[in-house]
Amino acid sequence: MSAPLPQKLDPWRAVHLGAAFAGSATLAQLPRLAAAVAGADGPAQYALRFERDEARQAVALGQVSMAVRLICQRCLKDVVYRLEAPIALALVRATTGADGLGLVQTPEVADHLDTLPLGEEPINPLDLIEDELLLALPLVPMHGVGECQAALSSGLTENAPATEAAARVNPFAVLATLKSKG
Numbered sequence: 592m593s594a595p596l597p598q599k600l601d602p603w604r605a606v607h608l609g610a611a612f613a614g615s616a617t618l619a620q621l622p623r624l625a626a627a628v629a630g631a632d633g634p635a636q637y638a639l640r641f642e643r644d645e646a647r648q649a650v651a652l653g654q655v656s657m658a659v660r661l662i663c664q665r666c667l668k669d670v671v672y673r674l675e676a677p678i679a680l681a682l683v684r685a686t687t688g689a690d691g692l693g694l695v696q697t698p699e700v701a702d703h704l705d706t707l708p709l710g711e712e713p714i715n716p717l718d719l720i721e722d723e724l725l726l727a728l729p730l731v732p733m734h735g736v737g738e739c740q741a742a743l744s745s746g747l748t749e750n751a752p753a754t755e756a757a758a759r760v761n762p763f764a765v766l767a768t769l770k771s772k773g
């Protein structure tokens with residue numbers, strides 16, 4: 592059995608222990624995500640484990656999924672997206688340099704890992720979960736074909752004013768051509 596994530600976690604100790612966590616987080620526990628979505632259909636479900644991989648690199652591996660409500664950019668109604676995000680982070684030490692600026696040691700990490708610079712301070716591990724959900728959000732949320740409540744034609748008109756303007760101009764251009772011929 593894996594325990595839910597604690598509010599504070601020493602990631603280096605978690606790696607040392609090979610700690611594994613699983614649980615759920617409500618939208619209220621993920622305020623940055625809450626600001627980016629219209630709502631959620633249930634909590635986020637996550638699994639996250641800390642360990643050293645074959646290359647002795649400290650890693651945090653897992654996955655998170657959550658059904659969120661976004662605003663369809665075509666009909667402006669809610670659209671439910673099921674976010675599914677793998678978590679594959681290489682934990683690297685960020686140290687403070689003599690000039691007070693943060694320095695990050697950048698070891699070679701495998702291609703499938705994203706680098707996560709960490710100091711010696713405990714972290715809120717839900718931040719990692721929230722980051723992955725934010726990255727998984729679609730840039731332009733829209734209903735699938737046939738599910739959108741906006742007629743395709745009106746949707747195109749709203750989203751493509753340049754095309755509409757061009758369509759308005761064309762008939763006059765045709766008239767002008769006819770006039771010059773007559």
Ligand SMILES: [Zn+2]
Binds near residue numbers: 664741
């Ligand atoms: Zn729609």
